[in-house]
Amino acid sequence: MDDFTPPGSGACKFIGSLHSYSFSSRHTRERPYVPREPVDRKRPKRDTEPGCSGTSLGQSPPSSSLTATPQKSSQSPSAPPTDVTPKPAAEAVQSEHSDASPMSINEVILSASGACKLIDSLHSYCFSARQNRSRACCLWKQVEKKNGELRSLRQRVSRSDSQVRKLQEKLDKLQRGSMLSLSSLPAPGREPPKMNPVVEPLSWMLGTWLSDPPGAGTFPTLQPFQYLEEVHISHVGQPMLNFSFNAFHPDTRKPMHRECGFIRLQPDTNKVAFVSAQNTGIVEVEEGEVNGQELCIASHSIARISFAKEPHVEQITRKFRLNSEGKLEQTVSMATTTQPMTQHLHITYKKVTP
Secondary structure, X not given: OOOOOOOOOHHHHHHHHHHHHHHHHHHHHOOOOOOOOOOOOOOOOOOOOOOOOOOOOOOOOOOOXXXXXXXXXXXXXXXXXXXXXXXXXXXXXXHHOHHHOHHHHHHHHHHHHHHHXXXXXXXXXXXXXXXXXXXXXXXXXXXXXXXXXXXXXXHHHHHHHHHHHHHHHHHHHHHHHOOOOHHHOOOOOOOOOOOOHHHHHHHHHOEEEEEOOOEEEEEOOEEEEEEEEEEEEEOOOOOEEEEEEEEEOOOOOOEEEEEEEEEEEOOOOOEEEEEEEEOOOEEEEEEEEEEOOEEEEEEEEEEEOOOOOOOOEEEEEEEEEEOOOOOEEEEEEEEEOOOOOEEXXXXXXXXXXX
């Protein structure tokens, strides 16, 4: 057919050729049958015996499909006569015109109809397969287009991830400056205890404090470093203050130096005792005086565990003061078995909660 373009495979080309042949044969078979006109065939004149026909001697009788013309016998007169029984007209026509007989054409049509149906089915399959391949090509183009869009989205997501990481780093920095511990907050619905009048001279130290900016540490035997620190100074109504110092690495937030203890005042004086236990295995008692909003103390006794690292700390001094900006400052100096008294730490805190 004109609208059929066989696919590239050899089987489909063969099926397309068969279909074209069967289609043209079907058009030929569907033409109306026109019987052939009988053709007069001239026969040579032969002599007939008298009495065998009503014609005169020497005249050739006309050919008929219903009669048989006897021929002159070549046998002897005593031989039996040849069978001259006339044949039916249908047999004569069938013998002479067998190639144009309607019966033989119908038989051919009946015998070829199954093959033509099979060829048509195969052709329909090949044609549908070509359409399916065309659809597959369209779907493949759509898939390629979607893959391109997916790659573009992945690039956008990658850029967004980098932006999120940068924002997360900024958020971490902000959280380092606003870290709070809920352990020091009073329970809901419960009023904080009244402060004992004995610790009134140290009331300016009460509250939760966070380092702002990070603290700086140095010592001749150490590399300079920075640290974050959270300080809780509170009371429970007793004539003393409770404190805890918790230091963290500024980048990894890993815990560093930690210490806790109590600050006591001798009643009716400005004499202060600072009792501290540290995670380095040192327990110390420092004593000094408070003057206004400044507290200066120095170590009175130092004890350590038996396997404490060397060099051992021999003396410690501290100075706390509330500056004009309302921030708390602390300066720590120390002397070891190998180094004289040298400033070790300096840090400034801002108050987060009273």
